[in-house]
Amino acid sequence: MCRTGMRSSTEGKKRVPKSRIQCQKDKRHKTGPIVVRDEVADSEKSTNKVQLKRSRKRQRKESEEKTPNSFKKFTEVVSDAETELEENDDDVKQMDTKRGSSEKENGIMAHAPKLKEETARQSEPSSSKNPPRIKGASKSAVPHPERPSGSTTMLSCCMLDKNISYGTSNRQCKEKDTCRIRKGEEYMCSKAKPEAENICMSCFDTADVYKDKWTKKVNTNNKCEETIDCSECGDSFHRVCALHFEGSFVCKNCSGGERDWILETDPNCEIDVFLADTANKLVNEGNVSVASFTTEKSVTTRTLMPDFYQKDAKKKYGSAVDYVARAIYFFQVVDNISVAFFTMFAQEYHNLAGKSWCVIDYLDSVPWMTSTSKKPSKVYSQLILAYFEHMGKKGFKHGHLWANPPCPGDDYAFNVHPEFQKYLDRNALICWYQSLLEEGRKAGLISNFRNFREESADGKFNKPIDLPVFVKSLWQEVLLATQDKMLVNKEVAYNKINFEKSLEEDYKERAEDNFYIGLCGSQRLKPLPTQNLNPHEILGDRETFLDKCIAENWEFSSLRRAKYSSVGIIGLIKAARGQQ
Numbered sequence: 001m002c003r004t005g006m007r008s009s010t011e012g013k014k015r016v017p018k019s020r021i022q023c024q025k026d027k028r029h030k031t032g033p034i035v036v037r038d039e040v041a042d043s044e045k046s047t048n049k050v051q052l053k054r055s056r057k058r059q060r061k062e063s064e065e066k067t068p069n070s071f072k073k074f075t076e077v078v079s080d081a082e083t084e085l086e087e088n089d090d091d092v093k094q095m096d097t098k099r100g101s102s103e104k105e106n107g108i109m110a111h112a113p114k115l116k117e118e119t120a121r122q123s124e125p126s127s128s129k130n131p132p133r134i135k136g137a138s139k140s141a142v143p144h145p146e147r148p149s150g151s152t153t154m155l156s157c158c159m160l161d162k163n164i165s166y167g168t169s170n171r172q173c174k175e176k177d178t179c180r181i182r183k184g185e186e187y188m189c190s191k192a193k194p195e196a197e198n199i200c201m202s203c204f205d206t207a208d209v210y211k212d213k214w215t216k217k218v219n220t221n222n223k224c225e226e227t228i229d230c231s232e233c234g235d236s237f238h239r240v241c242a243l244h245f246e247g248s249f250v251c252k253n254c255s256g257g258e259r260d261w262i263l264e265t266d267p268n269c270e271i272d273v274f275l276a277d278t279a280n281k282l283v284n285e286g287n288v289s290v291a292s293f294t295t296e297k298s299v300t301t302r303t304l305m306p307d308f309y310q311k312d313a314k315k316k317y318g319s320a321v322d323y324v325a326r327a328i329y330f331f332q333v334v335d336n337i338s339v340a341f342f343t344m345f346a347q348e349y350h351n352l353a354g355k356s357w358c359v360i361d362y363l364d365s366v367p368w369m370t371s372t373s374k375k376p377s378k379v380y381s382q383l384i385l386a387y388f389e390h391m392g393k394k395g396f397k398h399g400h401l402w403a404n405p406p407c408p409g410d411d412y413a414f415n416v417h418p419e420f421q422k423y424l425d426r427n428a429l430i431c432w433y434q435s436l437l438e439e440g441r442k443a444g445l446i447s448n449f450r451n452f453r454e455e456s457a458d459g460k461f462n463k464p465i466d467l468p469v470f471v472k473s474l475w476q477e478v479l480l481a482t483q484d485k486m487l488v489n490k491e492v493a494y495n496k497i498n499f500e501k502s503l504e505e506d507y508k509e510r511a512e513d514n515f516y517i518g519l520c521g522s523q524r525l526k527p528l529p530t531q532n533l534n535p536h537e538i539l540g541d542r543e544t545f546l547d548k549c550i551a552e553n554w555e556f557s558s559l560r561r562a563k564y565s566s567v568g569i570i571g572l573i574k575a576a577r578g579q580q
């Protein structure tokens, strides 16, 4: 029985935080720690939820402050996992229940894009650690956590085992930014900071640590789904199947029918209405709704640029850079539930050294959208273009994208992606952006676009101070990482000339992965709004959203769990709208 599983699971999974670089000289450590699980005794877990949460925040903060990183921030998870269908089909059949038949039609099965295998392969990363599984290929020997186990402890809701464990996420190895400890792998865990410090087995041999202060563990999540009993008939259900969050529970048989959990787009939010309309023209079934949140942000210019350019930066940007952070969530109705499938996090600068910019900072998707005529990635690309189109109409002049894929298995916004979901690698992602921007240009949704090499051809970026620096984005990270590297390397004199020289490598390496977009529209941009914003303390920020999902075990690893997680998110949105 895992009645407490859910409560005690705040620390149940770790996340891999996006690292950030700071220019201060004392912050030159390697990769930041990530939050880990399973280290706290059960008794502590239930009492220390808040504390754990804070400690995770602390760790994240710590990690952000420390890390010169190469691992990245721009995630795009594209999920055209059509080759997986056979396997999913089997899963669904086995999981078939009273409700199961509708799930089969509208869920994973209906996700099946009508594509041929060749098309499917094209969208798969060439360097994936999880090679694409093609129809007819033998199935993994590792049982799917949500596969029926054949156990006799059945519940009233589904054929799944009573004790099904939650998903396992990557842990970050503290020795290397790009090093991950994947599900099922052994790793070493610091006895002093089990939540914060993990090292993979191969890095541990050479790690400069007191080896007796570390202990070996396996990266597995032992937390199980909670079950609840109907207060009238006494039948037991998975909380996830019952879509029940708090208070006493009455099952649908006793309460006389199913509820629906539909999120409507707020008709007063112009951008949400525009994006939802765009999405609904692209999907043939399952209404799409959109909810977005905006938060006013400001950073001191000092944190944006390396020491050498502090004076220039202040002259260029003033002492602070202000922007609006926008979080956009897309939902589609599946079985009378609006299920989240795509999210975008953007930064909108009304006046960055005299220019207005919309920067798409993060994208994330899970493969639960159904569209019978288009590949999901086609829909996502149209949504990105629709965002730029809308912002152009509002008066923004410039857009920016950075192709920066995640390490496979990392979660950027949605907690725990399905194992079969494929990520585009860097080159594939660059091509994907390139073609979506080309399509947008031809359709007149954007005016033009150039990659970094093309944008810098006329000498626009002769000096580092000329680089387009956005908060926690590519060039800020490159500049600060370069400074950090130079401060450590005693063989090269720390001066401006050497600094600029060492950037040349980055200019080459980054020639094609970041894009500068001219937006369409003749309207004058209204000054930065100070009212009319729509902040949300959880949903307004990618990291707080991911933290919330981790804390609540809101996963997106299966349609079943994505439904439950989405109902949780919808609850937050409706509460913020005063609808609950």
Ligand SMILES: [Zn+2]
Pocket (backbone or CB within 6 Å): 155, 157, 158, 159, 160, 237, 238, 241
């Ligand atoms: Zn169930």
Ligand SMILES: [Zn+2]
Pocket (backbone or CB within 6 Å): 173, 174, 175, 176, 179, 180, 199, 200, 201, 202, 203, 204
């Ligand atoms: Zn490692």
Ligand SMILES: [Zn+2]
Pocket (backbone or CB within 6 Å): 230, 231, 232, 233, 234, 235, 250, 251, 252, 253, 254, 255
């Ligand atoms: Zn009942």
